[in-house]
Amino acid sequence: MVAPVFAAEAMWKSFGPRPILRDASAWAFPGSVTVLLGRNGCGKSTLLRCAMGYLRTFAGVVIFREARYDRPSLARLAADGLFYLADRRLLARGLTLRQHLSALQHRYPDAAAEAALDLYRTAPFQDRRPHELSGGEERRAELTVAAARAPACLIADEPFRGLAPLDAEVVSQGLRTLAERGAAVLITGHEVHQLLALGDHIIWMTGGTTHYLGTPAQALEHRLFRWDYLTATF
Amino acid sequence: MPAFSLPPPPFRRVYPTRAFVLWALLRAGMFVIWVLFRAAMLSDGTITAGEPVREIIVLSGPATVGLVVLIGILGDIDARRRDEYVFLANLGIRRITVPLISGAVAAVAELLLRAFPW
Numbered sequence: 001m002v003a004p005v006f007a008a009e010a011m012w013k014s015f016g017p018r019p020i021l022r023d024a025s026a027w028a029f030p031g032s033v034t035v036l037l038g039r040n041g042c043g044k045s046t047l048l049r050c051a052m053g054y055l056r057t058f059a060g061v062v063i064f065r066e067a068r069y070d071r072p073s074l075a076r077l078a079a080d081g082l083f084y085l086a087d088r089r090l091l092a093r094g095l096t097l098r099q100h101l102s103a104l105q106h107r108y109p110d111a112a113a114e115a116a117l118d119l120y121r122t123a124p125f126q127d128r129r130p131h132e133l134s135g136g137e138e139r140r141a142e143l144t145v146a147a148a149r150a151p152a153c154l155i156a157d158e159p160f161r162g163l164a165p166l167d168a169e170v171v172s173q174g175l176r177t178l179a180e181r182g183a184a185v186l187i188t189g190h191e192v193h194q195l196l197a198l199g200d201h202i203i204w205m206t207g208g209t210t211h212y213l214g215t216p217a218q219a220l221e222h223r224l225f226r227w228d229y230l231t232a233t234f
Numbered sequence: 235m236p237a238f239s240l241p242p243p244p245f246r247r248v249y250p251t252r253a254f255v256l257w258a259l260l261r262a263g264m265f266v267i268w269v270l271f272r273a274a275m276l277s278d279g280t281i282t283a284g285e286p287v288r289e290i291i292v293l294s295g296p297a298t299v300g301l302v303v304l305i306g307i308l309g310d311i312d313a314r315r316r317d318e319y320v321f322l323a324n325l326g327i328r329r330i331t332v333p334l335i336s337g338a339v340a341a342v343a344e345l346l347l348r349a350f351p352w
Contacts, residue, residue, distance in 0.1 A: 052323075079326035089317040090324075092245075099244050100321070106242035107325045149324070 004063075005030045005184040006082065006153045008051035011060030013043075020046050021057070022208035027201075028153050028184035033175060035195045035216075036188045037229060038205030044188045045087055047205070048157050052077065052084050065152065081152035085159060089130065090142040097126040097141045104148055116148035119174045136167035143174055153184040160191045172198050192230065196220070204229065240335075241327050245318075253309050253336035257343050260301065265290075292348050302340045309336025 004027035013021040020043045028034050038044050049055045051062050053072040062072040065080055074084055091100055101113040117123040120140040130138050139159065146154055159175065160168050172194060179185045179200075189195050196202070202219035204211045206228055213219035220226065240246055268290055275281045293301065310333040313319060319329055 073328070074320070074323035075326050075328045078324045083324055084320065086320050088320075090321055092248075092318045092321060093316050094248070095244060103242045103245060103325065145321075145324075 002029050002031070004028055005065060006155070006186065007063045008047065009061050009063065011047055011050050012058040013046060013050055013055060013060075014058070019208055021050065021060075024205065024208060024210045026051065026186060026203055026210060027212075028155065028186035029201060030152075030184045031179055031182050032200035033179050033185040033187065033198050034201040034203060035199035036186065036203045036205060036210070037190075037192070037195065037219075038188075039229060040190075042205045043208055044205055045157050047210075048084070048155060048186075048188070049086075052155070083146045083149045083151035083154050085142055085146050085154070085156040087157040087161070089138075090145065091130045091138065093130055096129055097122060097144065100141075100145050101126070101148055104145060108149060110150065111148045112150050113148045116144045116146075119147050119177055120144045121170055135162045136164050139163060140167060140170060140174075143171060147174060147178055150181070151178075151183055153186070154178060156185070156187045158189045159187055160189050160194055168194055238331065238334075239327055241322060241331060242325065245322065245327075249309065249313070249332055249335045250339045252312060253305055253339035254343065256308055256312075256336070257301075257305055257340045260305070293344070298341075298344050301344065302337045305340040306333035306337030309333050 006028040008024075008026045011021045011024045013019075024043065024047050026034070026036055026047055036044050036047070046055065050057045050060065051072060052074045053069075054074070062069040062077070064077055064082060067080065069076065074082075078084070091097070101111070101116075105111045105113055117126060120143050122137070122140050122144045125133060125137055125141070130141070133141060139162070143156070143159060146156070154175075156175075159171055163171060168191065175185055175187065175198060187195070196216040196219070199216050202213040202216055204213050204219070204222070204225050213222050213225060241249065272281070276283060313322075313332045322332070323329070
């Protein structure tokens with residue numbers, strides 16, 4: 001197996017007396033899509049937020065492109081080639097998609113805005129502001145910005161949430177294309193059919209910790225994963 | 235990565251503009267309050283007309299520092315309220331940048347007020 005370009009290793013986190021992460025880890029491998037699955041509230045988003053430096057952990061380390069971050073910060077990771085798409089709004093309310101892409105290109109001259117607009121079919125609404133877009137269009141616009149960055153690693157928290165099937169298909173193709181261009185993609189979500197079809201690696205999160213399950217086919221053979229996360233009829 | 239980077243355009247224009255508008259609104263609010271107090275004090279005879287203008291417009295040192303810090307904090311809250319920090323971080327911009335820009339704009343505006351020959 002190829003070495004991961006991004007690794008959040010052995011993260012521990014509690015909210016008050018309630019432990020959320022117990023030795024949880026996540027990895028992203030170049031040229032492939034890794035899917036982090038788990039029940040609601042199991043700590044997937046918390047793990048990503050800790051890895052991006054938005055939450056402090058008791059223990060844990062982030063390794064990105066062979067650099068070690070004991071106290072990670074998204075600004076530093078992003079400058080080194082990572083892009084993080086949170087489960088909340090990414091785009092600034094007052095600016096159009098074109099202005100976001102312009103800012104990105106100003107900061108990263110090698111950003112590929114035109115290709116990203118084609119990839120997510122967002123060219124028709126690049127002069128609209130986020131509040132003028134539907135939920136699905138806004139998510140595609142956010143992914144357009146992410147793809148324009150041409151990141152070495154994309155971490156996207158629930159990129160399929162609230163998407164209609166056609167939009168979800170566009171997003172799925174976009175993420176696959178990004179991986180084929182060499183990016184390491186790590187995503188979360190609950191759209192199991194879509195995610196298992198898209199993913200190359202599956203990580204299962206339960207009880208605050210993570211288990212690497214291998215390929216989607218191997219994950220489907222994992223009895224406990226099927227019992228705990230998937231329905232009996234899956 | 236450089237220790238401090240300014241946000242790229244159009245964000246480079248957005249944060250100073252917001253900070254200046256906020257500073258102007260706060261200063262206008264302070265002026266209105268002063269006018270109301272002054273009118274009240276003139277009417278009850280606590281003060282007499284003809285106070286020097288400079289003493290009213292130019293704040294004391296601690297008050298100026300307080301105003302600059304306040305505008306920096308409000309700039310930070312505003313950017314957080316608008317969910318702009320994740321995008322800025324993806325541009326490699328540190329979170330401290332926005333309050334620093336806001337505070338710097340307020341500080342420059344206050345210095346210009348001090349420099350003006352009232």
